[in-house]
Amino acid sequence: MGQLNIAVIIKLEPDFSEGNVSYNPDGTLNRAETKNTLGPHSAIAAHAAFFGKVMYGAKVSIGTMGPPMADLALQQAQQISDAEELHLYSDRLFAGADTLGTAEVLKTGIHKMKEKMDIVFSGHRASDGETGQTGPQTAWKLGFTFLGNVISYTVDMETRILRAKRLISLQGTPNIIEEIEAPLPVFISIDPTYKSSFDKVSQRLAFHKYQKEATERADNYKDYFTMFNAKELGVDETLVGLPGSPTIVYKVERVPKSTATRKAEVVDGSDPEQIKKVVAKMKEALDAMVIK
Amino acid sequence: MEKYDVAIIGGGSAGLAALKQLSNLGKQAILLEAGSEIGAKNISGGILYSKKPQKGTVVNVEDVYENFLNDAPFERKITKYILHSTSKDKVYSMDLTAAHDYQSNFGYSVLLHKLNSWFAKQAIESAEKFGGGIIPGVHVKSITWNESGNAIIQTDELDEFEVKAVIAADGVNSEIADMVDARPKFTPTQLYQGVKVIVKLPEEIIEKRFGISSDEGAAHLFAGDITLNHIGGGFLYTNSDTLSVGAVYHYHSQLTNPSEPSALIDALLKNPMISEFIKDDVPIKSKIDKSLPQEEQLRVRFAMAKHIKNWNEIRSSYLSSSGRQRLIDSGKYKTDEDIKTRLDGIENQLTKLGVSFGSDYVEAEYGAKLVPDGKRCRMQKPFFKNILFVGDAAGRGVFVGPKIEGLNVGIDDGVRAANAVARAIDKNDFSANSLGEYYSKETENSPYTTDMKQIDKNYLKIFLDATKDIPKDIIGSRYGPILKMMSNERLRGIAVKFANILGYDKLLPMIESEDTYVKIPIQLAERLGNTVSSSYSPSIPSLADRIGNLSYNDDHSSHIKVLNPNSEFMKKMVTLCPAKCYTEEGGNVIIQHEGCVDCGTCSQETEWKHPRGEKGIHYKYG
The missing domain is CATH 3.50.50.60 (FAD/NAD(P)-binding domain)
Known part of the structure; x- marks a missing residue:
């Protein structure tokens, strides 16, 4: 029974919570004034890695591509996952990368990590861009089996086979859960509904022991942290940043608001007469329905 | 397994x-x-x-x-312990620090x-x-x-x-x-119902207002009209940068003559002495001009929220010696003046956004619990x-x-x-x-x-000493002779011995009465008290706002089941539930458990369980 090695790729994203986010007068996000935080989907991926730590004593490493201040996201992810290795890939050459250019950096970074990875986790997507492809593209570049929408997993440490449940939601059909198995190594893009569960007292005790360790490590995250520029990482410069990105964003347009098809009426909630009218209308609408 | x-x-x-x-x-x-x-x-x-x-x-x-x-x-280490008798704007105060210090190494809030x-x-x-x-x-x-x-x-x-x-x-x-x-489940006669709010107040304002240093604290107790005729009283304790303001009432007295628990807190907060204790400078948001474009309204709303958050954080640090040091240590500021300049800067920006500053108080958390009276239910x-x-x-x-x-x-x-x-x-x-x-x-x-x-005669003496200046006619014919006997050094020993033979069962109805908790304190305040006035009237949040401010992890099904929806007891819960979970509809009481604070007030006649793991109320202060 060998060691289980897990990597997580994460992203620093704007904090959209009130009091932290700022908007420009034209209603677009003011990135300079907005605080940043670990992306919510990245956080879920870190939780999934921590599950491996608690259940199988896995060794966790985290990698991210971003500006130097993205060390904040690494620290937050370490706090969740009890990681022992934090990588930041940061270079001006990486700027302007699309998902494929990003995947190249992440793949190279994962190869640079101390251990040979058995599982790599990514979030489902980013909250500041529809970049759900980064995970699958990294998997393709790594040559790992890709498993998407995973809501739970177990690993048979003897046979080195991973079993996972995938949530499949197709419009118009009931949701189904697929149970699949794949030999390690695998790349897992974690479903937003993923939640670790630990059913035994001993597992809960391990959970809290490692959680405490994670807090101690995150308090001294610099001890686990390495920053790589393009040269140190040894990437092929034609495959990263703008040159490595087949797509570029050349125009941004706001979606025009469609005119409302429903007729809305403003009601004064403190006026009982007006509320009575609302109730009467609701009753009328309900009476017209078939199900009573 | x-x-x-x-x-x-x-x-x-x-x-x-x-x-x-x-x-x-x-x-x-x-x-x-x-x-x-x-x-x-x-x-x-x-x-x-x-x-x-x-x-x-x-x-x-x-x-x-x-x-x-x-x-x-x-x-804070409590170094002052004062009992106030109240009646409207009159307050009569007795120093009970000796009672607090009795056989004690320390008492910390x-x-x-x-x-x-x-x-x-x-x-x-x-x-x-x-x-x-x-x-x-x-x-x-x-x-x-x-x-x-x-x-x-x-x-x-x-x-x-x-x-x-x-x-x-x-x-x-x-x-x-x-x-x-x-x-058996504890009964209302064996319990007290407590409600409390946490009030925010910067450290140095607390110290100045309560006349304490940074390692001291004050405890103020209240009896009289603030009890709304219940057996029990109010309290106000100084914490580091908050105050605990609460009311504890004999549950049986509450059941006999129900008052909403939040109203009991409000009665305290409205008392002019307490209003002044909790007073602070607060930013008052202006209404956003609805005629502005939606983007601009949104920008103003977020800007206001952000600046007020910053203002609160920096101000509470600025008005605390350790807080100032923390800010300077963080490297963001060089001196205390730097922090003040930043604070003034935020105030200016807020003023530009239409925010004004005035006197009010800031409530951070509302909560409730039952307290077992060991004399009656251990x-x-x-x-x-x-x-x-x-x-x-x-x-x-x-x-x-x-x-x-x-x-x-x-x-x-x-x-x-x-x-x-x-x-x-x-x-x-x-x-x-x-x-x-x-x-x-x-x-x-x-x-x-x-x-x-048992009654401890030495502890009792401290009270008798504190009450020795009170005119005997206020104490009344019922307590006068007892007090007289107790005040005599030689007779007190015999009296306490006799009392302990009688036991708490017989004594309690005498000691814990409307006279001792309400009538005598009101008399005291009216005849001997000083007039206290308040410079503002606190804007007290509604119970809905208080509950809305609490954190919950909702459980879809209720952890409490009503057994007799039309019993007299359950009807009283409509008033007595501190979170107003109960309403009466067509003679039947129904529960909406979402706002429940797990206090157990209703447990007597319900199938009462704590919520499942992680569910229900989550106090931040407690």
């Missing part, structure tokens, strides 16, 4: 002390807590005592946690979320050495016994497991006591098979006039229970005859138990 020696159920001050003590004795123990973290479900009035009784010994908080005095996040989290950290560190620890988010739903007498614990969250002994520290509404039928034998009950779960609170102690009693009980379990592990005998009886004897020997059984 996994097996352990001992499980402690409930991560309050008592349960945590048991865990720490067992670990101190080198025994493995696990503690199960229903909240998502330690402290989530804990609330108290707010003073933790360390005592040095003349007869017998107690185990104090600093004995259990060796670095308590140096490191624990308590709030505390906020339980913070404090219990610290206790937990210490306890875990010790427990981990022996393979134990704390498991939050777990709600115990049943305990059964196998043929070898070991307890099988079933929870809503984990696979069942087996233990040799259980320490039940699950509070005043102990489900463990209920599910194994160890004792378990005579606090065990059942191999389950030992501690603290509130065993009904062990000390309630004698203004002497209200619970946390220290729970900690002492927790240690006694831990010692008993450790002894049982060594002897490998967990039978009721050995483990239970031993623990029962140990608690019976506790000086706190004596406090629950």
Whole structure:
């Protein structure tokens, strides 16, 4: 029974919570004034890695591509996952990368990590861009089996086979859960509904022991942290940043608001007469329905 | 099935002390807590005592946690203890600091979320050495016994497991006591209902206003018209940068003549003396001009929220010596003046956004709990098979006039229970005859138990000394002769002896009456009191706003089931539930559990359970 090695790729994203986010007068996000935080989907991926730590004593490493201040996201992810290795890939050459250019950096970074990875986790997507492809593209570049929408997993440490449940939601059909198995190594893009569960007292005790360790490590995250520029990482410069990105964003347009098809009426909630009218209308609408 | 020696159920001050003590004795123990973290479900009035009784010994908080005095996040050491009698704008004050200091090493004001989290950290560190620890988010739903007498614990969250002994520290509404039928549910005559709000106030304003230094604190107690004719009273304790303002009333008195718990708090806050105590400068948001484009409205709204958040954070640090130091240490500011300049800058920006500043107060948290009166409800034998009950779960609170102690009693009980379990592990005998009886004897020997059984004549003398200037006709014909006899040094001993022969059963109706808690204080205030006026009227949040400000993790189904929807008791719950979970519709009372604060006020006639693990109320202060 060998060691289980897990990597997580994460992203620093704007904090959209009130009091932290700022908007420009034209209603677009003011990135300079907005605080940043670990992306919510990245956080879920870190939780999934921590599950491996608690259940199988896995060794966790985290990698991210971003500006130097993205060390904040690494620290937050370490706090969740009890990681022992934090990588930041940061270079001006990486700027302007699309998902494929990003995947190249992440793949190279994962190869640079101390251990040979058995599982790599990514979030489902980013909250500041529809970049759900980064995970699958990294998997393709790594040559790992890709498993998407995973809501739970177990690993048979003897046979080195991973079993996972995938949530499949197709419009118009009931949701189904697929149970699949794949030999390690695998790349897992974690479903937003993923939640670790630990059913035994001993597992809960391990959970809290490692959680405490994670807090101690995150308090001294610099001890686990390495920053790589393009040269140190040894990437092929034609495959990263703008040159490595087949797509570029050349125009941004706001979606025009469609005119409302429903007729809305403003009601004064403190006026009982007006509320009575609302109730009467609701009753009328309900009476017209078939199900009573 | 996994097996352990001992499980402690409930991560309050008592349960945590048991865990720490067992670990101190080198025994493995696990503690199960229903909240998502330690402290989530804990609330108290707010003073933790360390005592040095003349007869017998107690185990104090600093004995259990060796670095308590140096490191624990308590709030302030209470150095002033004052009782105020109120009637409208008149207040008559008596200094009871001597009563507070009586047989005590110290009394600290505390906020339980913070404090219990610290206790937990210490306890875990010790427990981990022996393979134990704390498991939050777990709600115990049943305990059964196998043929070898070991307890099988079933929870809503984990696979069942087996233990040799259980320490039940699950509070005043102990489900463990209920599910194994160890004792009847506490009745309203045995309980007090407490409600509390946390008020924010910067450190240095507190110190100036209450005349205390940075390592001192004040406790103010209130009786008189603020009680709305109930037996009980109000309190205001200074914390580091908050105040605890609360009301504690005999539940039976509340049931006889129901007042909404939040109205009892409001009566306190509206008292001019308390209004002035809680006053602060607050930013008042202006209404956003609806004629502006939507983007601009949104920008203004977010900008206001951001600046107010910053202003609050920087101001509370600026008005605290340690806070200023922290800001300077962070490297963001060089001097105190720098911080002030930044603060003024934010104020300017806020003014530009239409925000003004005025006098008001800032409420941070509303909460409620029941308090067991040990004189009336302590378990005579606090065990059942191999389950030992501690603290509130065993009904062990000390309630004698203004002497209200619970946390220290729970900690002492927790240690006694831990010692008993450790002894049982060594002897490998967990039978009721050995483990239970031993623990029962140990608690019976506790000086706190004596406090629950007998009047202490020396403690009484302190009161008599404090009341010696009061004109005798206020005390009235009923209490005059008693007081006269008690005031005589020689007769007092005989009188107290006689009183203790009568016992609390007969004495309590005499001592705890509307006269002593309401009428006499009102008379005192009216005839002897000073006039106090307030410069503003606090804008008190509605109960809906108070509940809206609390954090919950909603459970879809209710943890409380109404048994008799049209009983007289349930109809009173419409008024008495501190979270207004009950409404009456067509003669039947129905529950909406979402706002429930798990206080147990309604437990008498409901099927009452704590919410499942991690669900329900989550206090931030407690």
